[in-house]
Amino acid sequence: MDSGEITASKAVGLHFLCVVGLAAGYGIARVGCDLSLVTDPARTLRLLLVVEGPVIIGIYGWVRRDRGHCSYWKAVSRGLLGLPIGALLNAFGAIVLGAPVGLKYWLSTIYWSSLMSLFTFVPAVCVFGTSRTDWQRILAYSKPKEGIDCVISLPAQGAVIGAWLGAWPMPLDWERPWQEWPICVTYGAIAGYSVGMFASAVFVQLLRRKVHVKDD
């Protein structure tokens, strides 16, 4: 437990909280502020960010590695620091892939990439800090040996692939408002993120079982 290993129930609970955070953010936007992603993407994304950010940083800080050297607050501040760095990486990726640049979009891009950073970069930073071996393992993604690897990398990969796939309706001439950047990409990312979280919950269960069998 001390090594940062995560139990299956903990993983499920963690993902559940993330989903609740997202749903709450979207619910507040829809009901509380009368915002939706289609009508006002920038402000909705900001609201999602404000609600989901503390949830993710808080939760993943809690499952941090090397607890001996790293306090909870250190993990949280790591996450906060990682947020803009991850946002920068995501924004770079998005622009390379063709996200529009311009005054009209830059706010949306900032919030979107921060949200993507929450999905991808921030959890890893919270949990691993700057531990090189952990990062290398996560990035190489040879085979997940520990539950925490799944919990971090599967939703992140899901979000990235989802966002990549979410771009496909953008060139179509359907002239729907949701085809604008970054609306469908956000939908794709959230969908991919959810699928990734589901997959990670399942995988953690399987891994636990395997470990149990081995132990026996």
Added chain:
Amino acid sequence: MATAGGSKWSLIRPFLVILLIHSLAIYLFTRGFLLTRTELASYSHCSDLTHSPCSSISYSRRRSNSTPPPDESPDELHQDRRCWTKPAVDRLVIIVLDALRQSFLSALPRLLSSFHKQIGRPNSDFLICFRLFDFVAPSTFFKDKKPWMDKLRVLQKLAAAEGSSARIFKAIADPPTTSLQRLKGLTTGGLPTFIDVGNSFGAPAIVEDNLIHQLVRNGKRVLMMGDDTWLQLFPDHFNTSYPYPSFNVKDLDTVDNGVIEHLLPSLYKEDWDVLIAHFLGVDHAGHIFGVDSAQMIQKLEQYNSILEEVVNVLKSQSGAGGLHENTFLIVMGDHGQTTNGDHGGGTAEEVETSLFAMSLQSPPASVSSVLDSSFCHADLDGRKLCIGIFEQLDFAVTISALLGIPFPFGSIGRVDPEIYALSAHTWEGRGTGTNDCQPSSDLAAWKQNYANALCINSWQVKRYIDLYSATSVIGLPIEDLNHVSQLYSQAQTNWSDTVSSSYLPMGTPDRIQDSEESPFQQQIDAYSDFLESVAKLARSAWTEFDGPLMGVGLSCMIVSLAIHLLAIRRLNILCKPYQNALSILGNYFGLVSPLLLVAIRAASFLSNSYILAEGSVANFLLATTGIIRLHPSISEWKLPTDELFFLILSTIIRFGIEIGMSKESSASTFLFTFSKNIFRINERDSLWTVLTDIFPIILLVVLAIMFYKFISGICCWPHLRYILYFGTVSSYVLIALHWASESNLMPISMFVQYTGRNFAPRVVYAIGFGLLVLSVLSRFMDSSRVKPTARMTVLSLALVSSWSPTILILLGRQGPFAVLIFISGAWFILKSRREGCIESTSRDLGASVIDPMPVIQWSFLAVCLFFYTGHWCTFDGLRYGAAFVGFDHFNIMRQGLLLAIDTFGVSHILPILSIPFIITLQLQNSKDNVAEGNTFLYLAQVFLIYGLITATTTTLTIICVTIQRRHLMVWGLFAPKYVFDAIGLLVTDALIFMASLYYY
């Protein structure tokens, strides 16, 4: 080496086989899909009529003799002031309302197809009254009347008035329904196809015989105002013209206001015989706002009031001796549009437009017996409004018959009886001097006149069909031709009988002539039969796809893909003895992800939106490959510098493509002056000018230094090295001189300017050609002591440096940057590849050479550069300006070659010729002699993979075109895309074949 040499032909053969199969497939598919028509350069002349069996003058005098008159002296013809038919109209006003929509079809979609079959017979009593004629005709049959229907009320009123000489027609256009093709069709009386063989590119001027040409030749003064497309089609035909630019779709008013400014004053003038006014507002309003918009209604209301004024002016001057005593007014659309404002395809909404014809001199009351009254219904005010059906194919010949000028040579239309009847003068008896044969009744006289016009008409059409089938590239089916000839000879025998019988001195009783059974009526029917079957034949040849041929072509293409795969497999097996195992399957992700990307790109062609955004999609995929390539470095905890640079490069390409696409959206045939315009605008900003002038030259210097470095790396053949140095550097200096002479930056003497403008490019081409010959010759140099990789590097370097100056100068100022991007992109692809290779030296090299990822990146980079350099897959995406670098005069071969090099240079020629670098840079680092000996196997494999990528995308394009052949955008988007892809594929295949010959 020995093995490679021995199997040389077995390595080259697959490329030849693939090239041949692709050519066959594309030839078959193109024959089935891209309807081609040969333009004949023959013209009709007044005197031609003497060769016809139906002279307009002779028979009345030579009543007992029905054989063609021997030779009528031209003077006599001139004295008679008639040419082919007797002029029935003195002046003609044609008002074209672009994209004037006629009908609204959603109510009766099923009847549509059967309606099209019946089009040939105007008097079929088909239930078309339910069809909604929304702009012009009343739409009372439908419950929900749209605000944009029935807007041209003034025309309705005129047509519905009792005993009027005005009539509304539903005009059926033939696809492709784009303005340029339609104007061409209207004036030549033919069916312009997607590719009219003989068309000179860049200048769309009509070279076929046409209405305007005949007008000018026969002394009619033509006044044109409005859409400048007319001036492109007829550059020097008009007496006076007031053209307005048509390319800015967002501009609803410039053209229209210009026309309005000139139209009404011109109506009071005497200095024209034919006035053409072309309004564009409705077309533009449709494109931008759609049909159901306030702007559209506003435009239509404006037209209504203008038309009202025009009609008032004409009427006020139509008294005896007035300016418009015998004027004919035609208001017409050139094609329809869908409710979204699109047009180009063959749906009913697009092909149905309307035509309003009015004669200022009323014909006799018996005109109603000629007019077809099957489609009559009550208009909004409860008056009976009849609507005729008119085919645009008939326009040219009908107008010619009314004005009495020779029918355009290639016209296959029929003189329309209803419009012909509207003019009062077609009711006059012939041969006023010889009263003995003049039929007393108006109707009989009209029928006689009309039969005579049809006789000439049929003779002219027959003449065209005969000449066409004798001379064209792709003729017409023989059995159909025989059938048509039979119909014609039947009708002609009848004619001889009719003429001889009706001019017996005693005359025939009038009632017989009036009845349906009159010989003239029979004659009219016989000729109409003939003309209809010709039109049907022409439509089947020029507007209908040949499904089976397309299917065979497509199957060939799919078979070729299988052969491609087999060839790659065979090479794999050939490689095997030298490698212990192919770990392709082990590297599953590495194989699947590139294939998936190619599949995505290929499948994206199924949607027109993705074809429009092809550049962005290719760039998206290129960036994705770049991001995927980040992974190996990152997982080894290294900073992926090369890959990051590659990503930055793809971002630069992306912005370049976006700028290109913004140009595309405002594209028109005017575009080739667009870049010049940019420079002209910026002349005010001196700093910017300096930058745009100097920057390319600086980049050119950078490029020259890079080439110098590369060439210095040549380890052998010093003399070749010096020649390459000299050739490259001197041509770069000349390119710089050429650009300097084009800019106004510094004062240059006229001589230098001329030299720079025309002389320098030609020298550059010559140097390029010389280097090319040299590199081909150097292939035969003794290479026994040189390692195959080194030899290949030298050869490909020689080839690339011989091509690059030509491509650079053709691309213009953007050239150096594009080539620089290509070189650095290729460098980063190879560099990251090489690093990956170094660490896997222990692993089998075979698998890593065959790794398709760099090849696919190479191919995507090539596609991106095509769009980056300002091309796109339509014909206005060709950079016509490039064809005239160094030349002022047009020569189809020379300029075509230059244009081809410009179009395919940076996207096909350079990438394919530099493919060997993928192999050599990698193998140079390996000390493995086995791999060295296998160089040619690897090269063949890379070529095969590259060819397979191109072939796959082209196959999907062909499938997509087959599926979408009835699509709205088929002529605007899919067909050009097909042409570009097909030519690109053949170029790729041919280049690969030549390169394989060259390198082995």
